Amino acid sequence: MARTTLPVLLALLCVSAIARAQDALPSWNDGASKQAIVTLVERVTTEGSADYVEPGDRIATFDNDGCLWAEQPVYFQLLFAVDRIRAMAPDNPGWMTTEPYKSVLAGDMESLAKQGHKAIGEIIARTHAGMSTEQFDDTVREWLETARHPTTGRRYTDMVYKPMLELLEYLRKNGFQTFIVSGGGIDFLRVFAEEVYGIPSHQVVGSGMKTGYEVRNGVPTLVKLAELNFIDDKEGKPVGIHQHIGRRPFFAAGNSDGDFQMLEYVTAGDGPRFGLLVHHTDAEREWAYDRDSHVGRLVRGLDEAEQRGWVVVDMARDWATIFP
């Protein structure tokens, strides 16, 4: 190659890099949110810039329910538990007359909700404990393949947000390590996180029950116990991040006040940091809810986002496509 063609080639490579960065988020409409993301990534990945961040420190944490996939009419994991109670009912005839099972089997979610946290805790324990971790994984996998969302008729894993999948991939291509930090169950999430989000099991943080280890008939087995281990919500999110990641992330995305402390902790770090809240504003293509919602309630985040410099993504305005 003649020497004089090298600068031309380099120029072409640069142009193509910029085009790639913009093409990496095709489901995001041009506007302040997309611009803020692209600007940040360019700042922290440009060697020699004052805001350059070492690849090892480029850690991004994402809430799951309402941030990476939908959460209406209720958290999908609760729908899984309800389906499991139905499947287990023939072997438990007493459930027809015993709360909270009676309400679940009657499909009366309002009655279940009125029975409070203890009732929901019992449903979760009954469907998430008492089996090996491998049996649980198989049950979740089968459910994800066969179950359909009650209003859209889609598979639950098809109700992920395409713009957020693009964002995960865009960050990873720029040297970020992406983690899930969810109030949902860590074992439940890990069944599909790698395939759906490209996030391996050791980069998933969530709530969960304790696990026991025993040798059953000569087979080393991990058993899910009916005892709470950790709730990865609100103040629990920075704690879960510390426990699993061990350093302060650089970027955090959420959508509810359950994510407030995660964004607060992440964006209080030195140097450039990024907090993002997905605001559900699209009643036509998805759902519209915030301050009064029974899931994904968002009050303090909306009130304080501007003063804290967090980007609020307006789903109706910022996202050209929602589901894949």
Next chain:
Amino acid sequence: MARTTLPVLLALLCVSAIARAQDALPSWNDGASKQAIVTLVERVTTEGSADYVEPGDRIATFDNDGCLWAEQPVYFQLLFAVDRIRAMAPDNPGWMTTEPYKSVLAGDMESLAKQGHKAIGEIIARTHAGMSTEQFDDTVREWLETARHPTTGRRYTDMVYKPMLELLEYLRKNGFQTFIVSGGGIDFLRVFAEEVYGIPSHQVVGSGMKTGYEVRNGVPTLVKLAELNFIDDKEGKPVGIHQHIGRRPFFAAGNSDGDFQMLEYVTAGDGPRFGLLVHHTDAEREWAYDRDSHVGRLVRGLDEAEQRGWVVVDMARDWATIFP
């Protein structure tokens, strides 16, 4: 390039790959242990072979004390705690006459040991809780820079095993992800794991106290609490692996019966698996201990290694060099 040179080039590349694999473990003497490691890695990384393992499943877990660095005369983290008690003593004059502090300040480790787990737990809690995680990290970092081992006079981070550093690097070069799974403190380990072992904080699993999150004078802060969170030893190791990694590793290395369940769980998986025990047999260059040792006691592992197909590394015979 002429077409005929391509096979020659490929042949040269293959020869060089084999040479690289053998050069990757220069501190290991030729023999059965080294051969078993190299053979395994070649089997699982050869595409198309029956034993091929996808890179995402190439997970390797390593104990720390006595496996990656030395653990005599006692676990180094206990020596850190003793040094901290001494440093904190001027502000706690009552300690001169109160156990277990009195024994620690008198340097009477035998008396401390006689007071049992509760006394040692109090020393650990007093030196590992009541401060922010950042303050704790700074204290450990400063100690690692200044403290010296009582008999060798070396820095503790210079008492790592060179053959194991080479093994970590060799596995990573072959697509493995390396994790620490230690009975030692997760926060303590994370201060030096990346620099010394090349293992990032989110790939460190260990024992630890609970952490709390609070906003102190406007500053989001993680605080180390005097309440046990998890003991990552014996049955705790498969549990810790499940909690942090979320899938069964492919390779596990340890040195004591505290690692037995980890090796048992790992090597019970389908397909090729690898269990390795470091046997401390070198009283001249390191220490020689196993069945009767007060640290790193190894009885069941030695008795069952052969029938379970675990490789027992004889430090005196297998390692050409021990410390860097």
